[in-house]
Amino acid sequence: MPRRTQLPEVVRANILRQMEARGLVKADIAKRTGLSRSAMTGLIEANKVPELLTIQRIAECLGLEPYMLLMEQKPGETPKWQEQELLTLFRAVSDNDKAYVLGYLRGRMPP
Numbered sequence: 001m002p003r004r005t006q007l008p009e010v011v012r013a014n015i016l017r018q019m020e021a022r023g024l025v026k027a028d029i030a031k032r033t034g035l036s037r038s039a040m041t042g043l044i045e046a047n048k049v050p051e052l053l054t055i056q057r058i059a060e061c062l063g064l065e066p067y068m069l070l071m072e073q074k075p076g077e078t079p080k081w082q083e084q085e086l087l088t089l090f091r092a093v094s095d096n097d098k099a100y101v102l103g104y105l106r107g108r109m110p111p
Helices: 002-022 026-033 039-042 052-062 066-070 080-092 095-105
Strands: none
Touching: 002 026, 002 039, 002 052, 026 039, 026 052, 039 095, 052 066
């Protein structure tokens, strides 16, 4: 977890990345979460430390879990939470389905 002084930048970067991926702007997030535009501007532009409830509302709006906005991510790196989610899903499928998925990922169909 990032140091407290880095938290606003980590949250800001994650929110902006997720907004861009979904084609959303600050006004969209403000409207969907019930936050004021000035609150969104403060969070994004002034780098203010968001309250946990604010993080939760924004995460829900983006279809994420709140912790996903708190985790530091380097550009081009797969977020750790996505890797963990894939591993959890993979463990839950049958051995036959695992073979199919692995074959697909390796570029060939399993026997």
